[in-house]
Amino acid sequence: MNVRHSVLKNIGSVELVKDEKPKKVTSYFGVNTFNQAEMQKRVSKKTMDSFKLWLSEGKSINEKEADEIAEAMKNWAVERGVDFYAHWFQPMTGLTAEKHDTFLTFKGGKVIEKFSGSKLILGEPDASSFPSGGIRSTFEARGYTAWDPSSPAFISETALGKTLCIPCIFVSYHGYALDKKLPLLRSDEAISKAAVKLLKVFKKNVRKVVSTCGPEQEYFLIDKHYNNMRQDLMLTGRTLIGAPSPKGQQLEDQYFGSIKDRALNYMQEVCAEAYKVGIPVSTRHNEVAPHQYEFAPIFEESNLAADHNQMLMDIMKKVALRHDLVCLMHEKPFAGINGSGKHLNWSMADDQGNNLLNPGHSPQENLQFLAVLTAILRAVYNHADLLRASIAFAGNEHRLGANEAPPAIVSVFLGEQLTVILDTIEKGTKQKVSKQDIINLGVGKLPTINKDATDRNRTSPFAFTGAKFEFRALGSSQNISTPIMILNTIIADSLTYVAEQIEKQTKSKDLESAVMAVVTSLVKETKKIRFEGNNYAAEWVTEAAKRGLPNIAATYEALKAISKKDNIAIFEKLGVLTRDELVSRYHIWIEMYNTMLTIEANTLKEMVNANVVPSGLDYQSQLAKIVSELTQLKTSAGLKIDEAAYADMKDHLSEVTYKIYYVRKHTVAMAKLLEKAAGEEGPEKAETYFNELKPLMEHIRRHCDDLETVISDEHWDLPKYREMLFVM
Numbered sequence: 064m065n066v067r068h069s070v071l072k073n074i075g076s077v078e079l080v081k082d083e084k085p086k087k088v089t090s091y092f093g094v095n096t097f098n099q100a101e102m103q104k105r106v107s108k109k110t111m112d113s114f115k116l117w118l119s120e121g122k123s124i125n126e127k128e129a130d131e132i133a134e135a136m137k138n139w140a141v142e143r144g145v146d147f148y149a150h151w152f153q154p155m156t157g158l159t160a161e162k163h164d165t166f167l168t169f170k171g172g173k174v175i176e177k178f179s180g181s182k183l184i185l186g187e188p189d190a191s192s193f194p195s196g197g198i199r200s201t202f203e204a205r206g207y208t209a210w211d212p213s214s215p216a217f218i219s220e221t222a223l224g225k226t227l228c229i230p231c232i233f234v235s236y237h238g239y240a241l242d243k244k245l246p247l248l249r250s251d252e253a254i255s256k257a258a259v260k261l262l263k264v265f266k267k268n269v270r271k272v273v274s275t276c277g278p279e280q281e282y283f284l285i286d287k288h289y290n291n292m293r294q295d296l297m298l299t300g301r302t303l304i305g306a307p308s309p310k311g312q313q314l315e316d317q318y319f320g321s322i323k324d325r326a327l328n329y330m331q332e333v334c335a336e337a338y339k340v341g342i343p344v345s346t347r348h349n350e351v352a353p354h355q356y357e358f359a360p361i362f363e364e365s366n367l368a369a370d371h372n373q374m375l376m377d378i379m380k381k382v383a384l385r386h387d388l389v390c391l392m393h394e395k396p397f398a399g400i401n402g403s404g405k406h407l408n409w410s411m412a413d414d415q416g417n418n419l420l421n422p423g424h425s426p427q428e429n430l431q432f433l434a435v436l437t438a439i440l441r442a443v444y445n446h447a448d449l450l451r452a453s454i455a456f457a458g459n460e461h462r463l464g465a466n467e468a469p470p471a472i473v474s475v476f477l478g479e480q481l482t483v484i485l486d487t488i489e490k491g492t493k494q495k496v497s498k499q500d501i502i503n504l505g506v507g508k509l510p511t512i513n514k515d516a517t518d519r520n521r522t523s524p525f526a527f528t529g530a531k532f533e534f535r536a537l538g539s540s541q542n543i544s545t546p547i548m549i550l551n552t553i554i555a556d557s558l559t560y561v562a563e564q565i566e567k568q569t570k571s572k573d574l575e576s577a578v579m580a581v582v583t584s585l586v587k588e589t590k591k592i593r594f595e596g597n598n599y600a601a602e603w604v605t606e607a608a609k610r611g612l613p614n615i616a617a618t619y620e621a622l623k624a625i626s627k628k629d630n631i632a633i634f635e636k637l638g639v640l641t642r643d644e645l646v647s648r649y650h651i652w653i654e655m656y657n658t659m660l661t662i663e664a665n666t667l668k669e670m671v672n673a674n675v676v677p678s679g680l681d682y683q684s685q686l687a688k689i690v691s692e693l694t695q696l697k698t699s700a701g702l703k704i705d706e707a708a709y710a711d712m713k714d715h716l717s718e719v720t721y722k723i724y725y726v727r728k729h730t731v732a733m734a735k736l737l738e739k740a741a742g743e744e745g746p747e748k749a750e751t752y753f754n755e756l757k758p759l760m761e762h763i764r765r766h767c768d769d770l771e772t773v774i775s776d777e778h779w780d781l782p783k784y785r786e787m788l789f790v791m
Contacts, residue, residue: 093341095143095218097136097227105135118213119271119414129180136216137166137178140227145218148178150186150208151228153243155194155651157542159373160233162188163226183229184210194654196647198239205236211244214370217340230370240644243544247366250274250551253637257558258411258419261438264565264574265431271414274551276368279359280375281350281403281539283391284326286791289782290389295666299659300393300540301461303667303760304675306768307399308785312352320349325791326356329386333358336378342371352400353788362408362531365551369544372405376540394538395461397784398764402462403539409550410531411435421530430578433488434561437585439532440475442550442557443525444589446633447473448613448624449553450525450534453546455621456652457659459538460753464616469524469536471621472607472614474594476523482595488579489586522598552639561585618656619749625649653749660752664737667760671730674781675767679723682778686716719773725766733759 103111110128117124124132140148149161164186166176186208193206214230233242240246251274258272290296295303322330330347337344346359358379360371376392383390395402411419422432443450450473454463464470477485520526524536537546561581568577591610596603607614615621624630626649634640640648690712697704736759740751771779 088338092338093215095220095339096341097139097216098341099215101139102132102135105139106131114212126180129184131180133178133180133183136183136227137176140216140218140225141166141176143218143225145225145227147224148227148229150188150210150231152188152208152231152233153373153542153544154233154241155196155243155648157243157540159377160188160193161226161228162186186231188233193233193241194651195235195241196650196654198235198241198643198647206241207234207236208232209234211248211366213248213364214367215341217374220336220339239647240640243542243548244366244369246640246644247369247544247548247551249639250548250555250637251364251366253555253639254411254551254558257555257562258413261434261558261562261565262413262431264562264569264578265434267413267431269413269415272411272419273414274365274547275362275410275412275418276365276543276547277360277362277408278368278372278537278543279346279357279404279406279408280372280379281355281357281405282379283352283355283396283403284329284383284388284791285354285391285787287384287387287389289787290391292780292782295663295670296389296391296396298666299663300391300458301396302398302784303663304670304764304767304771305398305781305784306771308783308788310785310789311400315351317349317353317355318351322347322349322356323791325386325388326354329382329388330356330358332385333375333379333382336382337375340374340378342375342378344375350401350403352397354791355401355403362410365409365547369542369547372543392540394458394540397788399784400788402468404462404468404535405537405539405541405543407534407537407543407546408528408531409534409547418530420527420532430575433484433582434565434578435558436481436527437582437589438557438561439554440589440592441560441585442553443473443475444592445557446549446553446630447592448615448621448627449549449630450536450546451613451615451621452624453549454536454538454541455618456538456541457618457656457663458540459536460616460618460757462538463536469522469598470604470614471616472598472604472612473524473536473592474598474607474612475592476520476526476595477593478520478527478595481527482593485586485593488583489590491583520595520598523594524598548639552634552637555637556633617750617753619653619746619753622649622652623746625652650745653745657744657748657752660756661737664733664756664760667763668730668734668737670781671726671763671767675726675770676723678774678778678780679719679726679770682774683716683719683723685778686712686719690716715773719770722766722770722773726763726770729759729763729766733763 099115102114106114110124110131113122113124113128114132116122137148146167147163147165149163151159151161154160164182166178167174168177169175170177188206188208208231211230211232216227216229219226219228230244232240232245232248234245235241254274255272259269262269262272285296293302295301334344334347343361343363344358345361346357348357349355350357358375360368360375362368363371379390379392392403394404413419419435420432422429451471462468521535524534526533526535534546534550537543564581564584565574565577568580572580591612594603594607604614626646631642631645634645635642693704693709693712697709733756736751736756740748740756743751771781771783
């Protein structure tokens with residue numbers, strides 16, 4: 064019995080301790096967060112009022128108030144068994160980082176616990192080893208973390224200790240953003256100013272608008288023993304080789320199916336851990352592929368939602384290990400079945416709780432809705448390249464354009480009712496709006512638009528799904544801060560444009576006519592970006608090309624949008640990112656792509672040389688021995704052997720021999736290509752990797768997979784798809 068078969072004995076053998084008295088979620092939700100309710104119990108009214116003013120109007124608290132909040136936060140944490148604190152931030156790796164410091168200090172020869180306002184507000188981690196994209200020199204090690212008061216501090220628990228984590232931004236010595244959070248916060252400021260300006264046109268007394276979102280998180284679970292036997296899963300998060308299982312997702316019996324006990328136990332613990340730190344997980348279910356699942360939260364302000372998604376992914380990975388499972392968040396961990404995405408549901412809300420993408424209940428509200436809607440259409444039409452760049456990275460290259468994900472073509476789906484309304488506005492003619500015959504619509508006469516004014520188009524990369532847009536092209540592993548930041552920025556630019564155009568029109572027209580004039584113009588201008596059909600169909604690729612919509616498959620090509628002069632001007636104008644900060648991100652993301660592909664190629668080379676070829680040679684040797692013995696018996700012993708059977712055995716040996724040869728041939732070619740590419744860097748290297756390395760890796764995979772299907776189980780050591788995807 065080989066090692067692969069022996070692990071079957073351990074699958075699902077982990078013992079779980081059942082809580083005798085399950086608690087109501089409301090009794091412990093947020094118990095490990097220092098939220099405003101907890102702060103209010105522990106600080107003076109004056110300090111609390113100052114803190115709230117800081118959040119609402121940006122008026123910073125003073126040193127004394129900061130000290131009071133820090134002391135309260137420390138006392139709360141220590142009461143719960145915390146002895147270390149950390150500034151928790153999101154560097155350009157896309158992951159999270161933390162440097163732990165103790166509360167302990169000496170005073171008068173005694174050890175005491177102390178935490179000052181200055182330590183709460185500002186930290187100084189070493190920034191030298193974080194990606195900077197050339198924005199600072201390696202020897203310039205100083206970086207600063209600064210407290211983000213809009214995201215509550217939380218306690219991270221392990222079996223033997225607890226740490227207070229304080230969400231922060233991360234900047235260089237010269238003040239450049241080295242993280243994901245600061246640009247997102249800046250973009251929220253930009254969209255608030257732009258939306259407030261537009262709402263004033265409609266006589267709305269609004270002081271602040273926030274973007275809101277709810278990211279759906281897809282993932283796979285496999286047994287830890289199998290994961291640890293595959294270096295590709297351990298090092299890259301995906302299987303670089305592996306023949307598809309005869310049964311995959313063809314029967315469509317996985318989606319929303321009954322959840323296996325082991326997976327459900329895992330989900331139960333993830334939810335419990337998430338609720339403790341205030342993450343509002345609201346949905347869990349089986350996804351389409353075997354062993355694929357999803358969590359989804361309730362909508363929150365975007366900055367908090369981004370933090371919570373990073374926290375949730377961390378919880379998901381840690382809890383999986385407690386159950387002897389591994390949580391895979393790569394966009395395409397298994398070939399031949401669906402990959403995993405992170406559908407970002409996005410909207411806007413004002414400080415009175417009104418959703419700006421809710422059509423409302425009256426024609427006047429519809430007027431505002433149409434202005435916001437067409438502003439978003441303009442943003443996507445003018446800056447589809449930036450949206451494509453926001454989801455461009457190595458993992459997503461495997462997923463975009465496959466049958467489970469939108470193509471690299473960015474388009475907008477609005478649904479039947481809204482499409483009819485916009486087409487009618489464009490033509491200026493009256494017609495019935497929907498099957499419900501809501502109203503005859505003429506320009507200047509608006510219907511009451513249903514809240515669920517559209518079906519869900521699951522093939523569209525950017526679909527209106529009733530009071531929100533769903534940006535479906537995100538990869539499951541990525542930090543959502545960047546896509547939100549880019550969405551906020553381009554929409555803020557368009558909201559400002561629409562407000563200014565309406566103001567110009569009102570000089571000679573009444574408000575309704577002015578709005579309709581601007582809306583009509585934008586409906587015509589942006590029509591090419593709207594598509595109501597099947598985005599997976601080959602016909603759409605042809606149609607999109609006719610419309611002039613770009614279809615950019617390669618990451619290195621998509622990322623060029625980040626450093627375009629016109630795009631940089633928008634970010635700088637709105638104060639979201641400077642030219643240097645944008646260019647640095649371009650270089651970071653290109654380098655990440657190159658590094659990931661290098662790791663994958665070297666891992667594949669190791670697997671071929673250490674696993675695939677030795678297994679093939681062992682089986683080849685066995686076959687050769689059998690053929691040799693048959694030949695000897697036939698020639699020397701005069702044994703009568705059926706010629707067809709004898710020829711078939713020789714053919715089988717030849718088949719295995721040729722497959723081993725082609726695996727080796729392409730692997731040697733890949734090694735030479737890696738040597739050649741070692742002298743390249745940046746986009747030049749990325750182009751080589753996309754056009755030459757990736758196809759070569761696919762050739763190697765195909766021959767490895769062919770070999771796997773003919774080699775006997777006892778000679779193949781790597782866990783197979785049928786085991787990883789159907790044994791739990």
